[in-house]
Amino acid sequence: xxxxxISFNLNYEDIVVEVESNKRLLDMLREDLNxxxxxEGCGEGECGACTVIVDGITVTSCTVxxxxxxxxxxxxxxGLSKDGELDKLQESFMEAGAVQCGFCTPGMILSAKALFMKxxxxxxxxxxxxxxxxxxxxxxxxxxxxxxxxxxxx
Amino acid sequence: MGxxxxxxxxxxxxxxxxxxxxxxxxxxxxEFENMLYGAVKRSEVPSAILKNVDVSKAKALPGVVSxxxxxxxxxxxRIGIIIKDEPVLVDDNIRRIGDxxxxxxxxxxxxxxxxxxxxxxxxxxxxxxxxxxxALKEESRKVHGKTNVLQEKHLIKGDVDExxxxxxxxxxxxxxxxxxxxxxxxPEAGVAKYENGIMSVWCSTQNPHFDRGEVARTxxxxxxxxxxxxxxxxxGFGGKLDIxxxxxxxxxxxxxxxxxxxxxxxxxxxxxxxxRHPIEMKVKTGAKKDGTxxxxxxxxxxxxxxxxxxxxxxxxxxxxxxxxxxRIPNVRIDATFVYTNNPMxxxxxxxxxxxxxxxxxxxxxxxxxKIGMSPIEIRLKNAxxxxxxxxxxxxxxxxxxxxxxxxxxxEKSKExxxxxxxxx
Amino acid sequence: MKKKGTGIGCMWYGIGNTGLPNPxxxxxxxxxxxxxxxxxxxxxxxxxxxxxxxxxxxxxLGVKYEAVNVTAADTGVTPEGGATSASRQTYISxxxxxxxxxxxxxxxxxxxxxxxxxxxxxxxxxxxxxxxKNDESKQMDFLTLMxxxxxxxxxxxxxxxxxxxxxxxxxxxxxxxxxxxYAFATHIVxxxxxxxxxxxxxxxxxxxxxxxxxxxxxxxxxxxEGGCAMGIGFAVLEELELEKxxxxxxxFSKYLINxxxxxxxxxxxxxxxxxxxxxxxxxxxxxxxxxPVAPAILNAIYDAIxxxxxxxxxxxxxxxxxxxxxxx
Numbered sequence: 015x016x017x018x019x020i021s022f023n024l025n026y027e028d029i030v031v032e033v034e035s036n037k038r039l040l041d042m043l044r045e046d047l048n049x050x051x052x053x054e055g056c057g058e059g060e061c062g063a064c065t066v067i068v069d070g071i072t073v074t075s076c077t078v079x080x081x082x083x084x085x086x087x088x089x090x091x092x093g094l095s096k097d098g099e100l101d102k103l104q105e106s107f108m109e110a111g112a113v114q115c116g117f118c119t120p121g122m123i124l125s126a127k128a129l130f131m132k133x134x135x136x137x138x139x140x141x142x143x144x145x146x147x148x149x150x151x152x153x154x155x156x157x158x159x160x161x162x163x164x165x166x167x168x
Numbered sequence: 169m170g171x172x173x174x175x176x177x178x179x180x181x182x183x184x185x186x187x188x189x190x191x192x193x194x195x196x197x198x199e200f201e202n203m204l205y206g207a208v209k210r211s212e213v214p215s216a217i218l219k220n221v222d223v224s225k226a227k228a229l230p231g232v233v234s235x236x237x238x239x240x241x242x243x244x245x246r247i248g249i250i251i252k253d254e255p256v257l258v259d260d261n262i263r264r265i266g267d268x269x270x271x272x273x274x275x276x277x278x279x280x281x282x283x284x285x286x287x288x289x290x291x292x293x294x295x296x297x298x299x300x301x302x303a304l305k306e307e308s309r310k311v312h313g314k315t316n317v318l319q320e321k322h323l324i325k326g327d328v329d330e331x332x333x334x335x336x337x338x339x340x341x342x343x344x345x346x347x348x349x350x351x352x353x354x355p356e357a358g359v360a361k362y363e364n365g366i367m368s369v370w371c372s373t374q375n376p377h378f379d380r381g382e383v384a385r386t387x388x389x390x391x392x393x394x395x396x397x398x399x400x401x402x403x404g405f406g407g408k409l410d411i412x413x414x415x416x417x418x419x420x421x422x423x424x425x426x427x428x429x430x431x432x433x434x435x436x437x438x439x440x441x442x443x444r445h446p447i448e449m450k451v452k453t454g455a456k457k458d459g460t461x462x463x464x465x466x467x468x469x470x471x472x473x474x475x476x477x478x479x480x481x482x483x484x485x486x487x488x489x490x491x492x493x494x495r496i497p498n499v500r501i502d503a504t505f506v507y508t509n510n511p512m513x514x515x516x517x518x519x520x521x522x523x524x525x526x527x528x529x530x531x532x533x534x535x536x537x538k539i540g541m542s543p544i545e546i547r548l549k550n551a552x553x554x555x556x557x558x559x560x561x562x563x564x565x566x567x568x569x570x571x572x573x574x575x576x577x578x579e580k581s582k583e584x585x586x587x588x589x590x591x592x
Numbered sequence: 593m594k595k596k597g598t599g600i601g602c603m604w605y606g607i608g609n610t611g612l613p614n615p616x617x618x619x620x621x622x623x624x625x626x627x628x629x630x631x632x633x634x635x636x637x638x639x640x641x642x643x644x645x646x647x648x649x650x651x652x653l654g655v656k657y658e659a660v661n662v663t664a665a666d667t668g669v670t671p672e673g674g675a676t677s678a679s680r681q682t683y684i685s686x687x688x689x690x691x692x693x694x695x696x697x698x699x700x701x702x703x704x705x706x707x708x709x710x711x712x713x714x715x716x717x718x719x720x721x722x723x724x725k726n727d728e729s730k731q732m733d734f735l736t737l738m739x740x741x742x743x744x745x746x747x748x749x750x751x752x753x754x755x756x757x758x759x760x761x762x763x764x765x766x767x768x769x770x771x772x773x774y775a776f777a778t779h780i781v782x783x784x785x786x787x788x789x790x791x792x793x794x795x796x797x798x799x800x801x802x803x804x805x806x807x808x809x810x811x812x813x814x815x816x817e818g819g820c821a822m823g824i825g826f827a828v829l830e831e832l833e834l835e836k837x838x839x840x841x842x843x844f845s846k847y848l849i850n851x852x853x854x855x856x857x858x859x860x861x862x863x864x865x866x867x868x869x870x871x872x873x874x875x876x877x878x879x880x881x882x883x884p885v886a887p888a889i890l891n892a893i894y895d896a897i898x899x900x901x902x903x904x905x906x907x908x909x910x911x912x913x914x915x916x917x918x919x920x
Binding site: 172174175176177178180183215249263266296298321322324325341342343344346347349350352368373374376377378380391394395396398401402403405406408411417434435438439443444466478481484485488489492493497501509510515519521522525526528529530531533547551552560561562564565566567569570572573574576578580581584585 | 761920
């Protein structure tokens with residue numbers, strides 16, 4: 015398979031990688047760059063477990079090809095905590111009890127993060143709408159929405 | 169209530185930090201040096217006689233390390249939590265869409281997928297059994313053994329026929345539920361590594377000790393040489409109680425001497441994992457004019473699909489619960505669960521009780537309406553209390569909180585749901 | 593037109609396998625620095641059983657929650673835990689942990705009594721402190737106690753197992769004691785039915801659950817809320833399409849589940865009527881959380897539009913069909 019060289023910003027660091035031109039962003043992040051927080055739940059952009067933030071917007075990384083992020087900035091959950099200090103969303107998800115099986119958690123936190131980047135004080139309805147592309151089968155979403163509200167108010 | 173230091177407190181969950189950091193290791197996240205990727209060739213027809221599986225072309229594909237069929241299984245080729253009726257790899261008949269026919273290990277997951285297309289399966293298709301009616305016909309082909317009846321059971325307390333004669337009001341209805349999928353967000357996955365005579369299996373599972381036994385039997389190894397380690401598991405709801413990848417990855421690692429990973433895709437996960445049993449429930453409830461229930465009769469039929477899985481547990485639990493949390497002196501429950509060539513039904517959060525509750529609660533409201541009582545009143549009147557006996561004649565000695573839950577729910581509903589003065 | 597209705601659903605649920613032995617076991621060891629390891633067979637699938645086990649072990653031993661680490665579901669090191677199913681792990685593995693911790697604690701108490709020069713029943717261990725009841729002068733911290741164990745060549749190790757007290761069911765009439773205890777619940781829901789589109793919106797769910805004793809209140813609520821989501825799906829949304837043995841909608845794009853936008857207000861209520869046989873009185877809640885939801889919704893739909901549905905899921909198409917049939 016032909017490889018292409020792409021450069022992009024991953025979690026606040028500029029990187030250059032050579033990647034197969036037909037590789038999904040999801041697979042490049044997980045396999046080539048060891049960003050294991052990015053999860054595959056369905057492979058068709060429906061469940062949101064593979065959500066990452068590309069240039070400030072949430073993207074399901076299973077429906078995007080790796081070369082498409084050339085020149086972009088990409089944030090995964092690994093980019094949220096710095097030097098052991100948690101992002102306020104990570105703290106609030108723990109505090110609210112919003113984590114059960116944890117498979118949807120990375121995508122959920124990133125969807126909330128992207129929402130805050132655009133709108134630091136979202137209403138409850140705006141939060142629900144922003145999280146509606148991320149499926150969770152465990153929690154019933156109540157504590158997830160509460161967690162985002164807690165982080166908003168911090 | 170006790171005076172506790174820690175019990176009852178909402179302490180921080182032990183697993184929450186690694187999960188918000190994204191470092192929690194699910195099975196698909198596990199990597200080993202020299203690891204191979206596995207894939208499973210599955211049947212596309214619901215019923216057939218398997219004639220031959222030709223793996224020669226698949227084996228010849230560069231990057232393919234191993235292709236296995238039932239002939240390579242050194243131990244037992246039947247698995248299952250209650251009845252061992254499901255093949256690890258089909259050796260006689262295909263019994264459903266999604267049955268595993270062959271497994272591949274290759275250097276990359278793409279090569280493994282490519283190899284599946286090169287496996288040539290020869291089979292003679294049979295007319296599938298797709299309904300309970302067809303399954304029960306005497307002349308019908310048998311999915312397993314000598315009968316298509318997985319279980320037929322009866323629960324009898326008192327004399328319902330006599331009791332119905334004493335009733336002022338009788339309500340009869342037929343309730344039906346459909347298949348439901350678990351839809352845990354993490355599809356089944358696992359990694360096996362055979363090293364120094366020990367088979368280690370990391371997998372997404374709800375029951376590693378059961379998995380250990382099944383892997384050990386498949387490989388004809390003692391249980392103490394098989395180590396199953398539950399990886400962080402992305403939801404289960406009953407759908408990860410059956411064997412998924414465990415035996416397949418163990419076989420591939422055993423034959424290749426290398427670590428092998430299988431990550432199931434969503435479509436295969438949904439086709440192969442068990443479903444909630446669709447149950448038809450014909451129910452008759454009889455009461456006196458004052459709302460006292462005297463008799464309850466239910467006939468349950470269900471299609472358990474191609475394999476028993478947790479079917480027998482669903483039968484027993486649906487039967488023992490379908491009269492609801494109520495004191496009823498005369499009860500008769502009959503249940504028939506059959507094998508077909510439909511998807512396997514099994515454990516799913518509640519084991520038949522969510523289906524049964526639709527019946528007993530529908531009956532309570534229908535009865536209340538006919539008598540002219542409120543739904544709450546009729547439930548409080550008949551609710552189980554300490555000292556009462558269940559339909560299996562079990563005497564309840566303590567911790568019977570049904571009345572308190574009704575009262576507390578009503579109290580809260582007055583605040584947040586019911587309009588003023590309205591208690592339904 | 594939008595029509596509101598309310599409905600009630602009750603349930604009971606026997607904890608553990610039906611009329612079958614289903615034991616679980618645990619090991620507990622207190623280390624020389626006072627930290628504790630619990631080895632438990634029970635698989636945590638996100639519901640939080642390892643947290644529950646740590647709370648039970650900490651409470652039983654008299655140490656802090658943070659001092660307890662749980663290694664779970666590894667057949668190389670943990671004893672049999674049975675399946676994480678039948679809402680059984682808090683009750684059964686929880687009891688096993690409680691037993692194991694009691695055995696380990698007995699060794700701690702023996703040594704403390706010897707070191708203090710008092711009878712064993714005078715010794716109390718609470719919140720990481722070791723002391724003699726009614727004699728404040730006699731106390732030591734946990735590290736000192738562990739030093740006393742070391743001097744005497746003792747290891748604070750306990751194992752425990754628990755099998756619920758059930759009987760097999762009679763093959764003729766199914767009489768017997770299938771479960772050692774039962775959980776109970778009542779849900780009251782409010783729905784709004786759109787008679788033009790057939791859409792059913794669940795607006796509110798009040799969910800009262802008798803769990804015996806909550807080990808972790810927030811996690812009990814979380815189970816209830818998750819059960820509500822799944823129950824709504826079962827009642828009005830999730831429709832698996834089967835054709836000639838084939839599932840026609842094997843994915844999230846055609847098999848829909850609820851999103852954050854679909855969820856009603858949920859009011860979980862924890863009722864605690866302890867069972868004498870549970871760890872600190874606890875029963876279970878995982879499956880009970882789901883069970884009353886669908887029946888309560890069906891009863892609420894009847895209240896809203898006067899049609900009693902006996903089949904699920906009640907999709908918009910079925911509502912429209914039923915309403916037009918009712919009119920004719």
